[in-house]
Amino acid sequence: MEFGPHLMLASLEGAVIASILALTAMGLSIVFGVMRVVNVAHGEFFMLGAVIAWWVASHVGGHAAFGFLAALIIAPLFVGAMAAGVDRLILKRIEYDPDRTIVGTIGVLYIIQQTTLMTFGPDARPVEAPFNTRLALPWFEWGENGFAMFWPWGLSTTSYKLFVIVAAAVILLALWMLITRTKLGLIMRATQQDSETAQAFGVPVGRVYSWVFGLGAGLAAIGAVLVVPIQQAHYLMGHDPLLLSFIVVIIGGLGSLPGTVIAAFLIGMSDGIISVFFSPTLAKIFATLLVAMVLVFRPQGLMGRRAP
């Protein structure tokens, strides 16, 4: 394949990665924004979403779409409820102290990961996509006969990958509406801005925290259910999404939602494109170093305001 079609293919793959990443990172960003805690177990909630998707899909008979649809509903609800439980049982008792929360969620990370290893096992397991038609893509070029359209070999995507991009966009839009247009969102924003004053005005801050923590984990789980027909479920799969989400949330500015989406596309697309043309390890080295440098020299992120 020539450079042009190759680049287009890489950007399409990048867009799929970016969509999943935007959902996962958004979960981390909301939790940080409202609760001011860093959830290190976020990647494991992602992994749990994928594993539950596999479990649900393998227990629902009939067409693959039924299992997938069931997983898309059950996995986020289950993971969200579990995260809310973690919040009630652990985070609330250590009073959301930043340092202790990090150490505590590292503990939760290992508990979830190792319990999955004991029950689900060390193998990677696939989930069948609900639909997976191969779509060949055209390429336009100025050739000898002027402007021409042709179909390069290998330049194709699948209907499912396009669906992932659309689904992620719809969910992010719904989330945006929830936060800016509903009373629930208003309560969340009030808690974010000043939890003590919110409490004084009758906002049940403790319950809001549990809901937000559950919502954040649920978003990661939705991302995982969407990705699992492309990438198999595995008990160690939470590691990369965690690191990438951190990167996205930091670049976008801790707690800034539009910043998070923009950064997710920046990172996802460049990860997709760089990995196609260069060594993925080298790409990751540059990405992590870049993030560390952003934090060192511009701690409020690219879009964020200075944290109070």
Add this chain to the structure above:
Amino acid sequence: MTASRKSMGLHLGVLVVLAALFFILPPYHTGNMARIMVLAIYAMGYNFLFGYTGLLSLGHALFFAAGMYGFGMTVTQLGLPVPVAFAFGILAAAVVSLVIGLLALRTSGVAFMIVTLMFAQAGYLTILYFGEYTRGDEGFVIKQAQRTVAGIDLTSEAGRYGAAFILFAICFLLLARLVQSPFGRTLIAIRENEERTRMLGYDATRLKLQAIVVSGAVSGMGGATYALLFGYVGATFATVQYSIFPLLWVLLGGAGTTVGPLIGVLFMFYLIDISSSYTDAYMLIAGVVLVLLTMFAPQGLAGELRKRVMPWLP
């Protein structure tokens, strides 16, 4: 007895017990104890920064690996004599920690943790990227012939225990001395109230940088010792897991106490040793311990002791 006398007695007592254990315990456990002492060097290095200076790093595996590779690669590929290579390992860790410190100290709190985590991750990936020389995940073995110092075979049971004991004792006594010195006390003051320490005229940033370098060098010495005594160097030791281990050990044993790291490593080592004979998912134990510690004993075992019965514990 004064507090400093008591503390002197405690430290010498710990060393006497460790020396005596070699003659009492069966070979399997002396092997374990040698490993525990080496890991305790790493934990003590971590404790100096976390327990005494109050900086929580999630990237110490980078310093451990710098010492390990600094020693292992110079001894196998350049054929340097062991003491020179060992010193080079410590120097490598000190230099890496100086660079990381200069950058990471511009941040604080949560950002400091994430920055150190990111740098360590970049370091780990760099080791993988240069797999041609470092042998990546697979790692490389240091041959028996290259693990002899002054005619003493460090692969023998006595040689290994002796070397681990001597290096542990040096770090243990030096660090105990250091935290009671004016330098150490100023670091504790920074941990307790950085603003006030600054106001008293101390250059807190410079002192914190010095603490990072000391901590990194000791951690690197742990890494070099590990490679020397157990003969294996691999990228696993640079993973996030190895940054979390010292945090776990120190929290368990008691942050900001001189004996805490040893207690923590000892406890955790046997906990994992016993549980791994039942299940592959032995890190589950680590997770449960971490959660319980943060909830119920944030000061660790030695910290609780200090609070309840031994207020003089350094």
